[in-house]
Amino acid sequence: MQRPRPNKLHDDLDALLDGRPVELTDELAPMVEAADILRIELAGYQLDPEVADRHLEQILGDQGKVVRLPVRRPAGGWDMRRRIVAVALAAALVLAPATMASAAALPGQAMYPFKLAIEQVRIASVQWSPAREAGERTRVADERLEEVESLFRLEMFNQLPGALKALERAVVAAQVAVAEASREGELPGRVAAKLTEVEVGGRHLVEEVRIAAATGLIPLSGGILKAVEAAAKQSQDVLPPPPTTLVPPATSRTPPPQTSETTSAPEPTTTQPEPTTTQPAAPTTQPEPPTTTTVPPTTTTAPPAEPPPSNTAPVPPDPPGGQGRGAGGLGAGPGGAGTDTPLGVGGAPPTSTT
Amino acid sequence: MLGFGGEREGVSKAGLTAADLAAARLREPAAVTRVYTAYAPALFRFFMASVGDRHLAEDLTGSTVVSAIESLPKFRGPVEALGGWLFQIARHDLYDHRRKQSRSRTEPLDDNLKEVAASDGAIDPEDLAITRLEGGRVLRALQELSPDQREVLLLRMAAGMTAPEVAELLGKTTGSVKALQHRGLNSLARVLGLRSLREPQERPYPSPDPDRLTSQEEEEEG
Numbered sequence A: 001m002q003r004p005r006p007n008k009l010h011d012d013l014d015a016l017l018d019g020r021p022v023e024l025t026d027e028l029a030p031m032v033e034a035a036d037i038l039r040i041e042l043a044g045y046q047l048d049p050e051v052a053d054r055h056l057e058q059i060l061g062d063q064g065k066v067v068r069l070p071v072r073r074p075a076g077g078w079d080m081r082r083r084i085v086a087v088a089l090a091a092a093l094v095l096a097p098a099t100m101a102s103a104a105a106l107p108g109q110a111m112y113p114f115k116l117a118i119e120q121v122r123i124a125s126v127q128w129s130p131a132r133e134a135g136e137r138t139r140v141a142d143e144r145l146e147e148v149e150s151l152f153r154l155e156m157f158n159q160l161p162g163a164l165k166a167l168e169r170a171v172v173a174a175q176v177a178v179a180e181a182s183r184e185g186e187l188p189g190r191v192a193a194k195l196t197e198v199e200v201g202g203r204h205l206v207e208e209v210r211i212a213a214a215t216g217l218i219p220l221s222g223g224i225l226k227a228v229e230a231a232a233k234q235s236q237d238v239l240p241p242p243p244t245t246l247v248p249p250a251t252s253r254t255p256p257p258q259t260s261e262t263t264s265a266p267e268p269t270t271t272q273p274e275p276t277t278t279q280p281a282a283p284t285t286q287p288e289p290p291t292t293t294t295v296p297p298t299t300t301t302a303p304p305a306e307p308p309p310s311n312t313a314p315v316p317p318d319p320p321g322g323q324g325r326g327a328g329g330l331g332a333g334p335g336g337a338g339t340d341t342p343l344g345v346g347g348a349p350p351t352s353t354t
Numbered sequence B: 001m002l003g004f005g006g007e008r009e010g011v012s013k014a015g016l017t018a019a020d021l022a023a024a025r026l027r028e029p030a031a032v033t034r035v036y037t038a039y040a041p042a043l044f045r046f047f048m049a050s051v052g053d054r055h056l057a058e059d060l061t062g063s064t065v066v067s068a069i070e071s072l073p074k075f076r077g078p079v080e081a082l083g084g085w086l087f088q089i090a091r092h093d094l095y096d097h098r099r100k101q102s103r104s105r106t107e108p109l110d111d112n113l114k115e116v117a118a119s120d121g122a123i124d125p126e127d128l129a130i131t132r133l134e135g136g137r138v139l140r141a142l143q144e145l146s147p148d149q150r151e152v153l154l155l156r157m158a159a160g161m162t163a164p165e166v167a168e169l170l171g172k173t174t175g176s177v178k179a180l181q182h183r184g185l186n187s188l189a190r191v192l193g194l195r196s197l198r199e200p201q202e203r204p205y206p207s208p209d210p211d212r213l214t215s216q217e218e219e220e221e222g
Helices: A006-018 A027-044 A048-066 A077-101 A113-125 A131-153 A157-183 A189-214 A222-238 A254-263 A297-299 B018-025 B029-051 B054-074 B078-105 B110-121 B127-134 B137-143 B147-156 B163-170 B174-191 B208-219
Strands: none
Touching: A006 A027, A006 B174, A027 B029, A027 B137, A048 B029, A048 B054, A077 A113, A077 B018, A113 A131, A131 A157, A131 A189, A157 A189, A157 A222, A189 A222, A189 B078, A254 B208, B018 B029, B018 B054, B018 B078, B018 B110, B029 B054, B029 B078, B029 B147, B054 B078, B078 B163, B137 B147, B137 B174, B147 B163
């Protein structure tokens, strides 16, 4: 009997299992029947519907664990306002202490650059108004004047040349701003008066510094001495020394007898080691003859046409809240303590005012 | 690429489309339910015939489908290949289960069966084992086959895969799969008593010695 090849049997059986038309031989019949029994047996195994539901719940239930991430929405009007307030508050928290700490800083100190930066910010913020800019620059000039006074009082002479130059620049900038505001017709009277006060005070201060340096009342090294003299001389272009005929602008706190003595006896100040508030630098020590024509035009409001009968200096009106510092020299410091004690420059005792 | 495909391109044997597959990747409930409905019964039959325990087969089916759905975004094949990919996962899970079972089994099975029988009352341990082996006669007959034969038959009968598809899944040639299928069904028929006595004993490699052949036949018949 011819037997089929084994591969032929395998192929025929496979075809029969797949339902393809192949002759079903007696040899393959039991295998096909076994396959049918197995199929029927396996078809009886049905997945329980409850189990199927449990599986699906297990699969799809994981989606319930998904945590939605917060989505950033575009900032609305209220959110924007809140952000602005937050930024402003943070800036205030940072800048306010720094501003306060730097307010009293002097040249050479760590906080002084911060002080200058704040001044620049203030000036930039008011440049839209000539009047406000003039007021701000005048305030800066007054600040420079106070710094020179403080440096002199604290014997920080090394910083004096730079401080004098800074004072000169600040006064020039204030004069320009005041002139600009005046042309615009927006200049408040109190700003012009304040600038006059600064100019007069600066004029006497620079002169006293120059005299103290020239007479050796303040211990300056050679380089510093030359620098101070140069700065003082340069400042005279902007802050010319008071004329000989001009009565030193003593403060109202000066007793009348003192001023009368000054006017009647101008010569003793040449030997006076230290100027006092009641005895300003005598005109005789002036190296250059003063001229009244160099006084800035704003001073026209201050100089009296004739000597006042009460021998009081023509002090421009103080602005509201001002310290009342006149041109009485170094004795009236920025502290405005009301004492007329001069600076202890050179260790000389203050001269009596009586 | 593994088959398990349908007659129409883009549609699996189970009637799934490429759109169903794409939606199932996104875990849309309707698409996931269609995938489960299409393949879970075949997976359950495969596991049921392999382990012989309904609860265990249910658990294995659930874990396979869950892991498959979770890994579905990684499946880049066409929808026709989805079935083969699922049964690859099923085979892997089944091997894992058997490996864990072999590690955890520290006591002889007979002792366990006796203990259970004593607690249940009057059930004989052998009867309990037969009862646990659901399907009775056919499943017991399957256990008589070699693992390769059993696996080929289950993939062919339970999963409905063709011989080339099974060959690709198992990493064998189609001819070897057909041979395993032939020998497995032959053994199954013999165990089930389906052997036709009219036909002479099949001997793929008959002995050239007639005397020896006769003696072998007598021994088998005896």
